Amino acid sequence: MRSRPPASRERFNVTNVLILGASYGSLFGTKLLMAGHNVSLVCTRGTADLINREGTIVRFPIKGRDGLLDISSERLPGTLSASVPEDADPGKFDLIVLGMQEAQYGAPGVRELMGRIAQSGKPSLAIMNMPPLSYLKRIPGLSTDSLGSCYTDPGVWDGFDPKLTSLASPDPQAFRPPDEPKNVLQVGLPTNFKAARFDAEEPTALLRQLEADIEGARFNAGDGPIEIPVKLKVHDSIFVPLAKWPMLITGNYRCIRKDDMISIRDAVLGDVDKSRQIYGWGWELCTGLGADTDDLVPFDKYARAAEGLGKPSSAARALFGGAADIERVDCLVRRIAVQKGLQSSTLDDIVTLVDERLKRNRAAR
Numbered sequence: 001m002r003s004r005p006p007a008s009r010e011r012f013n014v015t016n017v018l019i020l021g022a023s024y025g026s027l028f029g030t031k032l033l034m035a036g037h038n039v040s041l042v043c044t045r046g047t048a049d050l051i052n053r054e055g056t057i058v059r060f061p062i063k064g065r066d067g068l069l070d071i072s073s074e075r076l077p078g079t080l081s082a083s084v085p086e087d088a089d090p091g092k093f094d095l096i097v098l099g100m101q102e103a104q105y106g107a108p109g110v111r112e113l114m115g116r117i118a119q120s121g122k123p124s125l126a127i128m129n130m131p132p133l134s135y136l137k138r139i140p141g142l143s144t145d146s147l148g149s150c151y152t153d154p155g156v157w158d159g160f161d162p163k164l165t166s167l168a169s170p171d172p173q174a175f176r177p178p179d180e181p182k183n184v185l186q187v188g189l190p191t192n193f194k195a196a197r198f199d200a201e202e203p204t205a206l207l208r209q210l211e212a213d214i215e216g217a218r219f220n221a222g223d224g225p226i227e228i229p230v231k232l233k234v235h236d237s238i239f240v241p242l243a244k245w246p247m248l249i250t251g252n253y254r255c256i257r258k259d260d261m262i263s264i265r266d267a268v269l270g271d272v273d274k275s276r277q278i279y280g281w282g283w284e285l286c287t288g289l290g291a292d293t294d295d296l297v298p299f300d301k302y303a304r305a306a307e308g309l310g311k312p313s314s315a316a317r318a319l320f321g322g323a324a325d326i327e328r329v330d331c332l333v334r335r336i337a338v339q340k341g342l343q344s345s346t347l348d349d350i351v352t353l354v355d356e357r358l359k360r361n362r363a364a365r
Helices: 025-034 045-054 102-106 110-120 201-216 240-255 264-269 272-289 299-306 314-320 329-339 345-364
Strands: 016-020 038-042 057-061 068-072 080-083 095-098 124-126 165-169 173-175 184-189 193-196 232-235
Touching: 016 025, 025 038, 025 057, 025 095, 025 184, 025 201, 045 080, 095 201, 102 110, 165 240, 193 240, 201 232, 240 264, 240 272, 240 299, 240 314, 240 329, 240 345, 264 272, 264 299, 272 299, 272 329, 272 345, 314 345, 329 345
Parallel strands: 016 038, 016 095, 038 080, 057 184, 095 124, 124 165, 193 232
Antiparallel strands: 057 068, 165 193, 173 184
């Protein structure tokens, strides 16, 4: 069950947060800015210059309002900046948020920044489908020795302290609208970031305070303060973020076909009985690792959410866009399942399809 946030402090303390990734990271950053905290986004030079010049815009669907609501960082109480990886100094921040795709952390400049983050001793919260290797080390009885090959560059996690590494399930769906500048993000599914506590008290207290601050923040769209969706929810269980695994295996990775891709909605609802079976297998794996049923999301709730997911997953789009690397949660889950004596022919087929497509993409390059 989720822990209750502590009572609000009498005096507000501004938190300085470094976020790696200006696309999906700008969603989390906007929620922090609304709560009065300071955010620095790490991105490419061109995007950093654009953000420093014009700020960011995140478009939210608001229940009871027609259309989307544009929230500009320039209208928020927190301060936003952006920089390239080479210029980022993690020692100046209270919290590091890892909002890039897993394959990007080994890129030149970013890899060196990851080393500086590890050396800084600052707490790091990943909002990724692919959990950091250092986070998986917090799961009792799980061996991470055989899991490194599922990561593009597993060495980037070598210096990270598991006690100072946590994970938030990136449940909110967001995308960059076509033909829009790179400082614009649109929210498709406004759910919450579900984060596990740190294995240390001080950074956990910070995370819970951010949860409370985001919960209390409001935005005046011209007709009075309103509540904006997408919150941060902090949980005691380390398994809550892993509730995304059954969803990814049932929907996101089953978008991938041999020669084409389909939407998440079609992958899940095209054969509901088969999807329920695959989801149940993923549920069994999570409970076998130690998750309680309260940590997980029932299949029927996920299936209802899938009704609104009319696009292929980001992994599928990247594969068929020619990417040489994508997040390999499929590979990771299969290797972890082996440790628990579990096997899924559907997952085996997924891994084979992804391997073959990546091989083809790399050969084309």
